[in-house]
Amino acid sequence: MAIEIKMPALSPTMEEGTLAKWLVKAGDTVKSGDILAEIETDKATMEFEAVDEGVIASIAVAEGTDGVKVGTVIATISEEGESAALAPKAEAAAPPAQGAEPVARSEEQAEDHGLPPNPGEKASAMPDAGRERVKASPLARRIAAQKGVELSSLSGSGPNGRIVRADVEGLQSGDGRAPITPQLETGPRPSSGKEEVANVASVAASKPVAIPEIPHAATKLSNVRKTIARRLTEAKQTVPHIYLTVDVQLDALLALRAELNDALEARGVKLSVNDLLVKALAASLMQVPKCNVMFTPDQLIAFKRADISVAVSTPAGLITPIVSEADTKPVSVIATEIKELAGRAREGKLKPEEYQGGTASISNMGMYGIKQFDAVINPPQGMILAVGAGEKRPWVMPDGTLGVATIMSATGSFDHRAIDGADGAELMQAFKGLVEKPLGLLA
Incomplete structure (x- = not known):
């Protein structure tokens, strides 16, 4: 068998x-x-x-x-x-050999590959006697019949002008011309907003984008890129972002990093600034647990540990492997895990449990010289920290004198449904304090 x-x-x-x-x-x-x-x-x-x-x-x-x-x-x-x-x-x-029976295919498969319907469905694709022939797939005909749409008034986007499912799915019942234009409401409503995102995506998918007659190269979207597009669209349309920025003096952290790297050299471990910032964010979330949360339609989930998703750029797109229990792990272990996870992320070899979950994210673009940016929250997490480059700036020293210090701007993006502005500000102050007095990260 x-x-x-x-x-x-x-x-x-x-x-x-x-x-x-x-x-x-x-x-x-x-x-x-x-x-x-x-x-x-x-x-x-x-x-x-x-x-x-x-x-x-x-x-x-x-x-x-x-x-x-x-x-x-x-x-x-x-x-x-x-x-x-x-x-x-x-x-x-x-195509099958002459005289051979074609392989049966579903309506959805036929449409997806631009193929004609199954042989047994030819009768349904033929027009009634005395009527003008309309090219349409059986699936499109069935949807049109359910909606009361007149196919003869539509223009098909399928092969040879054939009407396919996408041409009729977004139409109002009884109307063969006017597609539904989703109206995003400005007032509160009970739904999560996913219906609006789905409607916008449906209408966008049914209208091919006009490509200018300019020399170009077209690259097929990978599943990773499609997922990034879907999740970021959902995040910006359904999550009310609030942004809070602090300037942080890095000199003490850089000095501590140099000492730790000297001590860890024999073990083959080298800490980056980002490794220490991951630890600082995790420790801050434990100090301000109101920010270590996730919003759901009927619950606010408060996490008891800090699992930090670290944004890693790969050839296929951005992915966020997770350092679990970063609040309790030594920075040497965090550095080793990030290096290993980032390597496998670039090879596309991460396991699902290594990139799904996390309680908060960090995105560092300082290595590209970016001074400051606002990151998009990675749903269903409640916040993400965007870290810019450290640079020499004029700075008022603790004794009141004006000097030069290494300063980094960090911006927290918070889900305002779950995290109040004051709580977000408290988290940013906790993060600033830990970075400027970094010995607390080792305690």
Whole structure:
């Protein structure tokens, strides 16, 4: 009996992924633990292992296919002694041989790949006698019928002007011309705001962007980039941000870092300024627990430890691996973990539990010479700290004299639904105090 291999859920939130690469082909013998494929999720590329033994009978989803839903059959394995002569279904995109019966496909698959509907659906795509022929997919016809939309008044965005699902999904019932324009309300309402985000995304997706006739290169969006776009849009549209900035003197922290690096050299550990700032943020969150929170529609979640998400730039986009329990870990351990996590993040090899969660984030653009910036909150976290470059500036010294000091601007972005301005200000003062008197980070 053939064993179906289905698209796995490689993280608790994964709903679909990209089948990036097959590492086996039809006819290969596999055993439990063999790597079958590489699958790109919304944050990383992960290896998919075989559970059963047998021979790969067929490959149902070609490598490079986007939007493969969790649970979709992607291949089949024939058990030992069973014939494996089944033809691969999707290894080649060539049309079937003359006289051969076409492979059945769902309406959604037909639309996604710009293909005609299944042979058995041809009758539904034909116009009634005496009426002008309208090119439309069966799925688009069904949605149009449910909404009372007249297809003849629509312009199709599919191949050869064919009307597809996206052309009719955003239309009002009984109207074949006017798409619904989402009205974002300015007053309070019970919903979380996700409905508005979904409507805006739906309308945007149904209207192709006009590309200027200028020499350019087009790069297909990765799952990581799509997720970044979706989450940042949701964050800015649904989370009321409040921004608080402090200037912090770094000289004492830099001196302490130099001493610690000299002492840790024999252990092969080198601390960065960012490692110490991660520790300072974690310690600040424990001093001001009102900022170590997460907002939900009906609850305010207060965390008992500080897990800090550290923004790391990768070729695929920004990802935030997590230093768990940063409030209790020594800075040497934090430095080692960040280095290891950042390396695997750039290789796309992070495990889901290593980038999902966190109680707050830190983003440091000081190495690029950025003086100050406002970061976007990473939902559902309640705050993110944006750190700029340290630079020599005129500074009033503790004795009242004017001197020159190394100053860094740090801006906290807070979810104003969960964190009041005064509480955010208290956190920024706690952070400033720990950085300017850094021995407290070692206590």
